Amino acid sequence: xxxxxxxxxxxxxxxxxxxxAQNYPRHRLTVVVVDDNSLDETLAIATSFAARSPLIRPxxxxxxxxxxxxxxxxxxxxVQFAPADAEWLCFIDxxxxxxxxxxxxxxxxxxxxxxxxxxxxPRQELVSFPERLLIPCGFYLLAxxxxxxxxxxxxxxxxTVSGQFMxxxxxxxxxxxxxxxxxxxxxxxxxxxxLIKQGGGRxxxxxxxxxxxxxxxxxxxxxxxxLSKNLVExxxxxxxxxxxxxAVVLASLTSVLLPVLLAARCADGITSSCLAAVPAAAGTAxxxxxxxxxxxxxxxxxxxxxxxxxxxxxxxxxxxxxxRRHRRGRIVWKGRTYP
Numbered sequence: 495x496x497x498x499x500x501x502x503x504x505x506x507x508x509x510x511x512x513x514x515a516q517n518y519p520r521h522r523l524t525v526v527v528v529d530d531n532s533l534d535e536t537l538a539i540a541t542s543f544a545a546r547s548p549l550i551r552p553x554x555x556x557x558x559x560x561x562x563x564x565x566x567x568x569x570x571x572x573v574q575f576a577p578a579d580a581e582w583l584c585f586i587d588x589x590x591x592x593x594x595x596x597x598x599x600x601x602x603x604x605x606x607x608x609x610x611x612x613x614x615x616p617r618q619e620l621v622s623f624p625e626r627l628l629i630p631c632g633f634y635l636l637a638x639x640x641x642x643x644x645x646x647x648x649x650x651x652x653x654t655v656s657g658q659f660m661x662x663x664x665x666x667x668x669x670x671x672x673x674x675x676x677x678x679x680x681x682x683x684x685x686x687x688x689l690i691k692q693g694g695g696r697x698x699x700x701x702x703x704x705x706x707x708x709x710x711x712x713x714x715x716x717x718x719x720x721l722s723k724n725l726v727e728x729x730x731x732x733x734x735x736x737x738x739x740x741a742v743v744l745a746s747l748t749s750v751l752l753p754v755l756l757a758a759r760c761a762d763g764i765t766s767s768c769l770a771a772v773p774a775a776a777g778t779a780x781x782x783x784x785x786x787x788x789x790x791x792x793x794x795x796x797x798x799x800x801x802x803x804x805x806x807x808x809x810x811x812x813x814x815x816x817x818r819r820h821r822r823g824r825i826v827w828k829g830r831t832y833p
């Protein structure tokens with residue numbers, strides 16, 4: 495297992511405790527923690543765990559080389575320290591908490607299905623107000639804009655993965671030159687999956703909520719920086735991001751304002767408005783019910799589902815900010831600036 499870690503002191507200890515507790519055969523498990531020039535206690539935490547467990551191997555990522563983004567270089571560095579006879583490489587983020595059976599189940603499923611890359615989507619822990627407001631809206635947007643069955647089909651060029659957990663067959667990784675081939679990619683997980691699929695490999699994103707949990711962002715600043723970094727790629731490019739942002743805001747606000755407007759006109763005695771108010775109210779009720787159900791599913795208070803117009807409006811602002819940053823030619827992430 496390879497953990498690229500930059501300034502992850504708040505996450506790393508919990509992640510390593512879970513990985514040390516894996517029920518995967520000990521003689522086949524090595525956890526390489528790559529400290530990516532952290533400015534906090536990340537390396538010290540990894541070193542402390544290594545002193546207590548032979549499974550943990552802390553290494554330092556060299557200074558960032560020209561043309562490389564931090565995470566691809568850290569992952570590539572970690573691969574160099576993986577056991578030479580390893581059949582699988584597992585890339586896992588430091589903010590992930592694994593159940594003891596995670597790796598055993600993932601490897602078994604990948605082998606049973608003949609996969610070359612298995613990515614698992616964790617159950618997301620949403621703690622702060624902005625996380626609970628924005629991330630569920632993002633999940634809905636992706637769910638409605640992607641047909642996973644067709645996107646992940648073997649005869650299609652598309653892929654979708656979660657970089658928080660990626661189990662990759664080592665031979666497939668080596669065949670595409672691994673993270674060295676996507677050294678300049680901000681969304682290196684998707685870029686690597688594309689290469690593997692284009693090379694004839696089988697790639698699958700699966701539901702991993704029973705095996706791992708994660709907390710991607712902590713508060714406004716972290717969320718704003720993280721989402722504006724890659725929202726353009728997630729939405730299919732700058733033009734698509736702008737169109738999606740406008741359409742989502744229009745639809746969410748209309749779902750609230752239209753029934754109110756029609757009800758007011760109905761109260762004034764306009765019969766056509768009374769008739770139109772019925773399907774409009776039914777549509778709004780369906781949207782509210784959908785988002786309340788999503789809030790319950792994500793284990794947050796149900797009333798966050800009532801705030802979806804606000805969530806989509808702020809999300810649209812984020813999408814525009816992501817477009818602006820990309821067109822300015824500068825992405826800032828974890829204290830680094832990338833072209």
